[in-house]
Amino acid sequence: MYQQILVAVDDSETSAHALDAALQLARDAGAKLQPLFVVDVPMLVYDLPGSDLTHARDALLEQGASVIEDAVARMKLAGLQGTPRIAETDQAGNDIAHCILRAASEFKADLVVMGTHGRRGVRRLVLGSVAERFLRIAQCAVLMIPAHSAKPVTSDAQATEPIREPS
Structure with missing residues (x-):
C-alpha cells in the first residue's frame, strides 16, 4: 500500500x-500527501534582452x-497529514516533468497522482503533455486522472464522498 503520495496541482x-x-x-x-505546484517561467524568455521576469x-508564486x-x-x-511544496523550473532545462520527478524522489513518493487533459493530434503536439513526459x-x-473524470467533491462532503472511477 502507498505511504507517500505526491499530487501535482495547479488551478485547473x-x-x-x-x-x-x-x-x-x-x-x-x-498515507502522507504532498501537493506540489510547479512554477514554470519558460527558458526562452530569459534570452530576450531586457526581459524582467520578476513580475511573471x-x-x-502567488497563484501557487x-x-x-x-x-x-x-x-x-x-x-490528512503532509507538507505542501512549491518548486520552480530552472534555466538548466529542468522542465515541469523533471521538477515533479525531483520532488517525488525527495519526498520518497510511492505514487504520483496527476491530471491529464487527454489532448490528441495537433493540440498535443503544439501544447505538449507534462503528464506524458x-x-x-x-x-x-x-x-493519471483524465479531464473528463467525475466532478470534484466540494464543501463538507469532501471527506466522505467516494470518487467515481474513470470509465
Whole structure:
C-alpha cells in the first residue's frame, strides 16, 4: 500500500480531479500527501534582452500559494497529514516533468497522482503533455486522472464522498 503520495496541482479543473483522487487514496491508505505546484517561467524568455521576469515569477508564486492553500484546506477536511511544496523550473532545462520527478524522489513518493487533459493530434503536439513526459521518466507508480473524470467533491462532503472511477 502507498505511504507517500505526491499530487501535482495547479488551478485547473483537471488538477482538482487529481487532488480528489489523491485525497481519497491517501485517506484509504493512511498515507502522507504532498501537493506540489510547479512554477514554470519558460527558458526562452530569459534570452530576450531586457526581459524582467520578476513580475511573471511573482504572479506564478502567488497563484501557487493560493492553489497550495486550497489543497491544504482540503487535506485538513480529510484529516490528512503532509507538507505542501512549491518548486520552480530552472534555466538548466529542468522542465515541469523533471521538477515533479525531483520532488517525488525527495519526498520518497510511492505514487504520483496527476491530471491529464487527454489532448490528441495537433493540440498535443503544439501544447505538449507534462503528464506524458512525466510518465516516461517516472521512477514510481503514476496515476493519471483524465479531464473528463467525475466532478470534484466540494464543501463538507469532501471527506466522505467516494470518487467515481474513470470509465
